[in-house]
Amino acid sequence: MAVSSVSMSGSTGTTMEFADYSLYSNLSDEELLRLAIERSLDDAHNNGLGTESTNTTAALTRPASSGTVPPSHHAQQQPQPYACPANPPRELTNSDAVSSVSHFITGSGKRMVAYRRYDGSLRVTSEPEDETDPLIKAIWEGDAETVWLMVKKPGCNLLKANRFGWIPLHEAAYYGQYQCIKILLKAQPGMVNQRTLMDQTALLLAVSRDHLTCAEYLLEKGADPDITNKERETPLYRACEKENPEMVVMLLKYSAAVNKNCIQGWTALHEAVCRNNVEICETLVKAGAKVSIPNMYGITPIFVAAQSGKVEALRFLLKNGAHLNSQAADGATALYEACKNGHEDIVEFLLSQNADTNKPGKTGLLPIHIAAQRDNDGTDLMTYGCTPKIVRSTKIVSMLIPATSKARVKRSGISPLHLAAERNRDDVLELLIEAGFDVNAMLSKDRSKMYEDQRSTALYFAVINNNIETTTMLLEAGANPNLDMFSPLLVALRQGCIHTVTLLIEHGANVNANIPTHPTTFPATVMFCMKYLTLLKYLMDFGCDALSCFNCVYGNNPHPPIKMTSHRLNDRDEESEKICVQFCDLISTENYCRWAGPIIDVLLDYVGHVKLCSRLMEHLESYPDWNGIKEKARPPRPLMQLCRLKIRQVLGMNRLNKIHKLPVAPRLIKFLNHQEREQNKTDTEQ
Structure with a gap:
């Protein structure tokens, strides 16, 4: 089977195994996939009143599109409010026996109900199905003649809505039944802007399904192109989402508002830029679309292009007056976001357009900080063609280095060396050291206080990560191991890492x-x-x-x-x-x-x-x-012990560290290093 389980969000997120129910053996793969998108109810025991909800995931910068599927076949529509949900099977009508109930509809329109008992068991069964309206069935089948005959019958109510607020016109628009739409509007033209419970008009449904002819006819008959759904998405927005330039041109021809925002402030141009469709972008701009209009997070289309790596759309926006260094609500610029997402081509293009590399976000970090700290996790290791993404981030740092002010980095209170060492970015660290970044740069007091041990240097990050390669690079570049309040040597000793301890002491770490x-x-x-x-x-x-x-x-x-x-x-x-x-x-x-x-x-x-x-x-x-x-x-x-201590004191630690290079007898070297027992043992064996 294509789908093995579905999560019932109305309960406790427990997974329901479909293999346990013979009821699903007759469902197709498509029906099972539809079944996975189910509608859940609030806990019936706590609330006493079932309310269905749709699970949606809202992106930070791009709003999720609301569903436009017909209620009789899909589960994405908001239900009509009613006093009580459909009852579970008779054997569980006792409220003490049922913990929660969830309703959903399969791809073929079969209504299902899932309920959870207080013992934790989950059951699924079918609801009694309502008899399908013959008019709706004729519309689904595209039988215009039957539709015409039924419309002519006395008492035919074309405004009769189902539980989701869908009338016959919505069904005809969704399925692209042009002739049926003509018949319905001829019989009752005033319903052209009738909305569903999700505030969807027939025009919005037709546009969402790419039915160009149907949409044009609806517009001719007075459909309002600016009526939005509950997410405040217009038909123009949906046409951009579907990347249908003909639909966009037609809607603009009927005076669709080009700068109208959805619920999160996203405009049609935002959507076209996100899809890198320059043709639609050009059409919108010619119709008056503003290239720098922000959404609710202060994100303009140029920011979207940089964030999603759309070079062509970015070029178009800059050519048409977009602000290169505009900042979002969090202070991020297009360059900042391109660095964050590892888009090398975007960074290269923005730098060629003189993007400001020294403009920080609200956290005080510059683009080079963001590029330096990009993790080497599974996301960064994904490949695009033959080039690993991790290599791209290194190239981004190399491009930013000559354009970034070291004085501005110092004022930020944190060096990219700190971030590279913290994230074990050895490749980036090497680039930064070669570029002359100060290996002894200290975190500002405010940033240092963010750590319980109040660490200050990049060396400390390397040692606490037990990264010997990074530690070696920093020490050989001149890092001072005695700058932190809590000595890196103490960290290495606590970890029991002899190699790191040796490195630190050889480079002057304070053993006391x-x-x-x-x-x-x-x-x-x-x-x-x-x-x-x-x-x-x-x-x-x-x-x-x-x-x-x-x-x-x-x-x-x-x-x-x-x-x-x-x-x-x-x-x-x-x-x-x-x-x-x-x-x-x-x-x-x-x-x-x-x-x-x-x-x-x-x-x-x-x-x-x-x-x-x-x-x-x-x-x-x-x-x-x-x-x-x-x-x-x-x-x-013993006198020998006192002599040894005196000789060590006279020589001093610098000479003792290099004693093997001095013209001193090997036996004396062993004596000074407390190895005379090993020498005596060797002499005895010989």
């Missing part, structure tokens, strides 16, 4: 970085790598302050109970900001106490004479295997 909002007596970098002893040792090799970890204000005296919890290191509150956390308190928490011995052991390799406080001693005494660490901490420290 702290967190301003959570003060500690020791470097915060130690706090984030205590479970990764390799990283901890690496930090110590590059000068991390190990001595501060043993500076305890209580010494051998009893320590107060530990009140600090693990969440305090992550949650910012007034109490936590007043507490300066000590190393012995942190290592005594549940998260780290099991690692206390090995952590202390590593730290002792990088200090001289120290005295462990009573709390650290308690940890070492709590586990027998840590007795050796306890002995290692007792003074005095």
